[in-house]
Amino acid sequence: MHYEITHATTYEYSYPVSLSHHALRLHPRGLAWQHCVDHRVHIDPVPSMRRAHEDYHGNHVLFVTMEVEHRQLTFKSVSVVEVTHPMLPEPRETPSWESVRDFCRGHQSGATLEASEFLFDSPLLQSKALHAQYALGSFKPGRPIFEAVLDLTRRIHSEFVFDPAATTVATPLDEVFKHKRGVCQDFAHVQIACIRSLGLPARYVSGYLETDPPPGRARMVGSDASHAWLSFYCPGIGWIGVDPTNNVVPTSRHVTVAWGRDFSDVSPVRGVVLGGGKHTLRVAVDVISREVPAPTA
Numbered sequence: 001m002h003y004e005i006t007h008a009t010t011y012e013y014s015y016p017v018s019l020s021h022h023a024l025r026l027h028p029r030g031l032a033w034q035h036c037v038d039h040r041v042h043i044d045p046v047p048s049m050r051r052a053h054e055d056y057h058g059n060h061v062l063f064v065t066m067e068v069e070h071r072q073l074t075f076k077s078v079s080v081v082e083v084t085h086p087m088l089p090e091p092r093e094t095p096s097w098e099s100v101r102d103f104c105r106g107h108q109s110g111a112t113l114e115a116s117e118f119l120f121d122s123p124l125l126q127s128k129a130l131h132a133q134y135a136l137g138s139f140k141p142g143r144p145i146f147e148a149v150l151d152l153t154r155r156i157h158s159e160f161v162f163d164p165a166a167t168t169v170a171t172p173l174d175e176v177f178k179h180k181r182g183v184c185q186d187f188a189h190v191q192i193a194c195i196r197s198l199g200l201p202a203r204y205v206s207g208y209l210e211t212d213p214p215p216g217r218a219r220m221v222g223s224d225a226s227h228a229w230l231s232f233y234c235p236g237i238g239w240i241g242v243d244p245t246n247n248v249v250p251t252s253r254h255v256t257v258a259w260g261r262d263f264s265d266v267s268p269v270r271g272v273v274l275g276g277g278k279h280t281l282r283v284a285v286d287v288i289s290r291e292v293p294a295p296t297a
Contacts, residue, residue: 001084001252005208006286007077007226009269015277017073020066022271025258026077027060028207033087034256037080044074057265059258071276075269083252089237091146100145101199103235115233118201122261125173125189127197134177135194145200149232149242150249152194156187157247169263184228184245185263191244192230192262201233205241206266208255210287224285226268229254255287 007026028036039060043050047064055061066073095103104116121127138151159180166181173193176186188204195202209227229243229250241250250256258266 002290003081003083003210003255004288005079005081005255007268008284009075010282011073011279013071013276013279015275016069016071017273017276018069020073020271020273022064022269024062024064024075024269025059025266026268027062027257028079028081029059029256029258031256033084035082037082039079042076045070057260059266081255083255085252088240088249089146091150092144094144094146094234094237096142097139097145097148097198097200100234104201105199111238112235115201118203118261119196119199123264124262125193127193131193132197135198139198145234146240149195152191153242153244154247156191156244160187162245187244188228188230189262195232202230203259204262204266205229205231205256205259206268207257208285208287210253210289224287226285228263
């Protein structure tokens with residue numbers, strides 16, 4: 001599939017801002033099944049400095065500084081991305097989750113060493129015994145890891161309620177787990193904590209998801225949103241994604257932007273400002289899909 005993705009973020013301040021610095025993670029990653037054809041970021045007011053680099057996890061970061069006084073700030077990211085269906089193993093043919101746990105503990109080199117960094121607690125995620133207890137409902141002794149993760153994905157999808165009013169980006173994981181309500185960010189965090197509590201590597205993934213309007217309704221411009229899911233590590237195969245919000249394995253409808261330990265590593269827009277007072281935030285996302293033309297002879 002070919003996607004044209006527009007992600008517009010607008011801040012409006014009650015008082016003028018005299019100086020601001022922002023880090024943007026809006027550039028889709030290049031993967032074996034994903035190619036970013038074009039990416040541009042339009043910023044108003046025009047920044048006095050913009051510098052691109054990759055962070056520790058290999059995510060694209062654009063750092064910008066605004067030195068002109070302003071009461072409104074807009075970031076508009078426009079990307080063109082080609083996505084194919086990633087190769088996935090047969091769940092029952094993956095190794096047992098215990099063998100993956102033991103392998104990750106004992107082999108600290110190459111890809112496994114990198115994966116082991118996602119075994120530990122992170123700023124927003126602290127695994128606890130209750131997470132392990134919940135996870136063990138899916139991780140039966142000797143069960144293939146992909147099969148176990150899919151079952152955990154299904155349970156979170158069915159037992160947690162999608163409720164945008166229930167949480168904010170600052171809601172602790174304990175509250176989400178207690179009330180079983182939240183959004184995609186929360187569900188990804190819950191599943192990551194459960195997987196890590198068993199000694200298995202899991203990481204947070206941010207990006208976009210192509211969505212369909214309700215039957216009989218036209219698609220509304222700006223009605224899409226950023227999305228979040230997770231991936232777990234399986235030696236010999238690599239990272240495999242799962243989406244507990246929708247109870248699916250990410251395929252060609254998911255566009256990956258960034259990954260990290262949790263949301264704090266991949267926030268699309270983060271910054272500090274001097275002045276401004278109170279502010280309001282508006283975010284509008286459009287994910288438009290078009291089939292990739294077949295190659296001509």
